[in-house]
Amino acid sequence: xxxxxxxxxxxxxRFLRGGVSLEEHKEATAQTPITTFIPAEVTIPxxxxxxxxxxxxxxxxxxxxxxxxxxxxxxxxxxxxASVTGTVARVALSPHxxxxxxxxIVITVDPNAAAPQCTDDPAWATLPRDVxxxxxxxxxxxGLGGAAFPTxxxxxxxDGVRVDTVVLNGAECEPYLTSDHRLMxxxxxxxxxxxxxxxxxxxxxxxxxxxxDNKSDAAVVLQAAVEQLSLSPAPxxxxxxxxYPQGAERQLVEALTGRRIPAxxxxxxxxxxxxNVATAIACYQAVRYxxxxxxxxxxxxxxxxxxxxxxxxxxxxxxxxxxxxxxxxDARTAMVIAGGPMMGRxxxxxxxxxxxxxxxxxxxxxxxxxxxxxxxCISCAxxxxxxxxxxxxxxxxxxxxxxxxLETESFGTRECFECGCxxxxxxAERPLVQFIQIAKAAxxxxxxxxxxxxxxxxxx
Amino acid sequence: MAETPGxxxxxxxxxxxxxxxxAIMWWVTLSLLPAYLWATYLFxxxxxxxxxxxxxxxxxxxxxVNRLRQQRQTxxxxxxxxxxxxxxxxxxxxxPLWMPAIGGFMGIVFAKMLFGGLGYNxxxxxxxxxxxLMACFPLAMTTTWLAPRPGVWWAADAVTTASPLTVLKLExxxxxxxxxxxxxxxxxxxxxxxxxGSIGEVSVVLVALGAAVLLRRRILSVYxxxxxxxxxxxxxxxxxxxxxxxxxxxxxxxxxxxxxxYVTAPLLPRxxxxxxxxxxxxxxxxxIWGGYPEGICYAILLWNAVTPALxxxxxxxxxxxxxxxx
Ligand code: SF4
Ligand code: SF4
Numbered sequence: 001x002x003x004x005x006x007x008x009x010x011x012x013x014r015f016l017r018g019g020v021s022l023e024e025h026k027e028a029t030a031q032t033p034i035t036t037f038i039p040a041e042v043t044i045p046x047x048x049x050x051x052x053x054x055x056x057x058x059x060x061x062x063x064x065x066x067x068x069x070x071x072x073x074x075x076x077x078x079x080x081x082a083s084v085t086g087t088v089a090r091v092a093l094s095p096h097x098x099x100x101x102x103x104x105i106v107i108t109v110d111p112n113a114a115a116p117q118c119t120d121d122p123a124w125a126t127l128p129r130d131v132x133x134x135x136x137x138x139x140x141x142x143g144l145g146g147a148a149f150p151t152x153x154x155x156x157x158x159d160g161v162r163v164d165t166v167v168l169n170g171a172e173c174e175p176y177l178t179s180d181h182r183l184m185x186x187x188x189x190x191x192x193x194x195x196x197x198x199x200x201x202x203x204x205x206x207x208x209x210x211x212x213d214n215k216s217d218a219a220v221v222l223q224a225a226v227e228q229l230s231l232s233p234a235p236x237x238x239x240x241x242x243x244y245p246q247g248a249e250r251q252l253v254e255a256l257t258g259r260r261i262p263a264x265x266x267x268x269x270x271x272x273x274x275x276n277v278a279t280a281i282a283c284y285q286a287v288r289y290x291x292x293x294x295x296x297x298x299x300x301x302x303x304x305x306x307x308x309x310x311x312x313x314x315x316x317x318x319x320x321x322x323x324x325x326x327x328x329x330d331a332r333t334a335m336v337i338a339g340g341p342m343m344g345r346x347x348x349x350x351x352x353x354x355x356x357x358x359x360x361x362x363x364x365x366x367x368x369x370x371x372x373x374x375x376x377c378i379s380c381a382x383x384x385x386x387x388x389x390x391x392x393x394x395x396x397x398x399x400x401x402x403x404x405x406l407e408t409e410s411f412g413t414r415e416c417f418e419c420g421c422x423x424x425x426x427x428a429e430r431p432l433v434q435f436i437q438i439a440k441a442a443x444x445x446x447x448x449x450x451x452x453x454x455x456x457x458x459x460x
Numbered sequence: 461m462a463e464t465p466g467x468x469x470x471x472x473x474x475x476x477x478x479x480x481x482x483a484i485m486w487w488v489t490l491s492l493l494p495a496y497l498w499a500t501y502l503f504x505x506x507x508x509x510x511x512x513x514x515x516x517x518x519x520x521x522x523x524x525v526n527r528l529r530q531q532r533q534t535x536x537x538x539x540x541x542x543x544x545x546x547x548x549x550x551x552x553x554x555x556p557l558w559m560p561a562i563g564g565f566m567g568i569v570f571a572k573m574l575f576g577g578l579g580y581n582x583x584x585x586x587x588x589x590x591x592x593l594m595a596c597f598p599l600a601m602t603t604t605w606l607a608p609r610p611g612v613w614w615a616a617d618a619v620t621t622a623s624p625l626t627v628l629k630l631e632x633x634x635x636x637x638x639x640x641x642x643x644x645x646x647x648x649x650x651x652x653x654x655x656x657g658s659i660g661e662v663s664v665v666l667v668a669l670g671a672a673v674l675l676r677r678r679i680l681s682v683y684x685x686x687x688x689x690x691x692x693x694x695x696x697x698x699x700x701x702x703x704x705x706x707x708x709x710x711x712x713x714x715x716x717x718x719x720x721x722y723v724t725a726p727l728l729p730r731x732x733x734x735x736x737x738x739x740x741x742x743x744x745x746x747x748i749w750g751g752y753p754e755g756i757c758y759a760i761l762l763w764n765a766v767t768p769a770l771x772x773x774x775x776x777x778x779x780x781x782x783x784x785x786x
Contacts, residue, residue: 017779020477175475250780263780335468341475348469362474369474375481375537376579381727382479390776394727415780420473427481428579434471 012213014241015251018388020421022175022244022342024214028308029178029301034186035311036295037325038109042084042316043094044070045104048355049142050149051077056105062088066116066314067292070105078150078356079140080105081292083314085113097319097338097352098345104353107316124288129201132287136201139286140356141293145169145247145276148357151283154273155201161268163202167256168195168209169276170218171240171247174340177360179299180277182310184211184218187281188225194280196231197287202273207235209277210256214242244342245419249274251388263415296354300326304333304363313354319361320350332365342420375428383422383432389415393422397435405442413439481578484679485538489545491670492717496549498666499659502608503553504615507659510560511548517564518544518585525573539578540568546586549660549713550757551593554604554620559597563589583764584724587757594757602626605656621656624708629753633700642704650707661713671716680720683732688715691740699748711743714756724764731774739763 047053054071064070064082071080086109094104121127137152157163168191172180184191195207211219222237240246240255250261252274259270267274275283278297285291296315301308306327313322319336323329337344339359354361383393391412399408416436423432500507522540526533534540544564551560567589575581594601607621628636640646649655653663661667674680689706696705705711710718719725719739726735739759746755 022475260779260781263778263782265780334466335470335474337472337474342473344472344474346467346469346471346474348467364474369468369470371470371476372480372482375534376577378481378484378579378722379725379727380484380722384727384776387776389780390778392776412778415778418472424473424475425477425479427479427484429476429480431471433473437471 010238012241013210013238013255014243015246015255015388017390018386018421019243019245019251020386020424021242022424024242025176025301026178026181026214028176029299029310030181032178032182032309034179034182034297035309037311037313037317037322038084039313039317039321039325040111041089041106041108041318042314043104043106043318043353044080044083044316045094045096045099045102045353045355046071046080047096047099047102048080048148048315048357049078050147051153053077053103054080056091056103058082058088058091058105060088060090063110064088064107066113067294069292073137073140076150076153078142079138079292081140081294082107083294083316084109085116086110095349095352097347097355097358104316118289118291121288121290125197125200127287129203132197132201135286135290136283139282139290139292141279141282141286142356143276144278144282144296144356145359148355151275151279154275155198157202157268162271163204163268163273164271165206165208165257165273166195166199166202166204167253167267167272167274168207168235168280169247169249169252169274170209170211170215170222171252172215173212173242173244173247174342174344174360175244176301176362177299177340178301179297179310179360181215181218183277183281183297184215185221188218188222189229190281190284191277192222192225192229192231192235193288194277194282194284195235195275196233197284198273198275198280199233204273205233207233208256209235209237210240210246210252211237212242212246213239244421245388248388248417248419250417293356296356296358298354298358299360300363301360302337302363303368304330304336304365305361306330315356316353318351318353319347322354322361323350323363329363330365332367333363334366335362335364335369337362337364342424343418372429374430377430378428380427382425382427386421386425388419388421389417391416391422393432393436396439397430397432400435400439400442405439406446408439409443414443416440479677479679482536482538485542487677487679488674488717489538489542491673492545492549492660494669495660495663495666495713496545498653498663499553500613502610502653502662503606503659504609504613504618506557506618507548507553509557510551510553510555510659511545513557514548514551514560514564514589515541515544517561517566518547518568518589519564520561521565521568522573525569525577534577537578543568543572543585543589546660546717547589549717550586550590550658550710552601552604552606552623552657553659554606554618555600559593559600562596563593566592579723581723582768583761584718584721587718587761587764590757591761607656608654608662610654623656623658623753624650624704625747625753628701628704628708629747637701642701647703647707650704657708658710658713660717661710664707664712667712667716674716680716681729681732683729684720684725684736685715687733687736688719688740688743691737691742692744693740695741695744695748698744705744705747709747709754710756714743714760715740718756719760719763724767726767726770726774728771728774728776731770735763735767735770738766
């Protein structure tokens, strides 16, 4: 069935400026249903989100059930739950995907444990808003699209702010990644109920779901589910042009609602709340089943891994266990990236756990990442065409290179959200994002570091 | 397993579009092949000798400055070779073989390397090289046009002639029309390239073909070259032979290959259109009212000097509105 027959109306939504068209590389896993993998041991860090780390409340040798609270949240933080049933092996400093090392609770999995009971609250859809919100807070849900900001904080609107539209992000514009695509295909109703629920909580009258047109099958499935569920308000499923960074908040909001978020501002300022599809499902499960955020669905992919797949793993599963489960590494693997190839973060080691915010694992070989040393800017203007914000990364890089990072404000240093479009197209292969990061750091410290700081590749 | 040795920690993006500086330089160089082979067919293998000479001079200049400054050699980026090749495109085919080498060397050393190398120069090095040769060897530069002798690869007795624009300048419109036989047949020959002229410019069709390849690969955009042609065309309306002006001289070569040099041209389309119109108009003005038969070289160099100002005036427009309160 075509999207047109499915009743998905209107033209392709698009953001107006810049962006790049990327090789998608999604074919390896787009048709692969999500499967579950449970390792022998999980390492659950206490810090998995923006905000203060949680406090451990379990001890060594203690038996814990899947779903049990094992670390309580500090104010503005998020609690942490046991993602598996088993025995606490230790609470200790462990390797961390973003913080190098951080305290974590290590649990040995009991392979014979029965699946824990789950409570279904039949009245979930009519609960008062603050009960819904409390359940989302207690579930430890953070934004699963990347930023990992505690979701209940995003839903607790500041006084006087009115939000009329929930935008659900099903764009998944990073190449290689397909986990959101699979979630939309496999659990369309949960996605929709989650989005509807978010709208209830913040009092929004409209729900729109943006799906890139390379995943039109997901849009068709969602549209069919909209008709079956008859939610009110009924979510609108809208197709977006496949173009990076369609899934960035600013570009998605512009494409779907025509509203422009102010510089360095938030969607709230134009009456919009943006959530990712995986977060919506988690919120639905938290409100209806009071189930905490325990698993992460992620795409394990790239030319460096034996068997690419979409996996559901308990939070705390080590990357090395996933590698073993997925057929091992190609000998030429040179980079392991948590997330996608544009904005993902390189991992220096494989003994780090998957955390709530891990969007995917991408394994690239030497030939995929081979780079020449970067050269001088040749003023080709490719970066200016590509920047979706109309910034001047060329100038920021030139000034920063010359030790004049503090003079780059007018080129948009602070506005840059580091999407990487500019560096992707730069023929001189200048590490433009890194120059911008150096300039931002210079603003923070007020000193023109950057003089003598040469961006480049580090070997872990 | 502890640290996994050899895993790279470069920051994102971890993928690249693949179009590199070096690839761009080589594509531009290669796209000139049809035009230069055509010139070889018309004027003999000395065209290839001149090209080699220009490249060697440019290459040596860059190598020497890097060497003296004890910095990393930059020859791999291909830009020196391109400068040498482009310079020869602006020269008459009858020049002594050693002359492009001098030009290439001086252009690279003074217009590029002393400014800090690729990306830092203000003036197009190939055109500075040409201007330098013009100043040093004015006679050779203006009297060594060869009459086309298709298929004569090796001629000891090359026949010099005047370029069409020189005829126009020296003899005036009426006499030039008589001498050259201005008419559809002649314009057809100009288009295809059976005529005297500089090496890169003789065939408008082949210059356009090379440019089309670059347009397709998105190395070139049309704003500058089209506005150069429009600018010259508009001014040429003031002469009696606008079509003649559009099809002769280095106009097409200059519009597509010289004015478009990234480093010395403005960044944004609006600025590029002004830049192109300015070059085109100035070219026409020099040709019609100035002292030289051809003006594109100086027109481009002059507008190169305006580029930094144009880049200041025309900046990208921010997408996000300025924050108000909240
Ligand atoms: S990384 Fe920043 S400067 Fe570069 S394209 Fe993205 S927003 Fe623009
Ligand atoms: S893309 Fe790179 S070379 Fe081109 S203008 Fe931007 S920084 Fe300079």
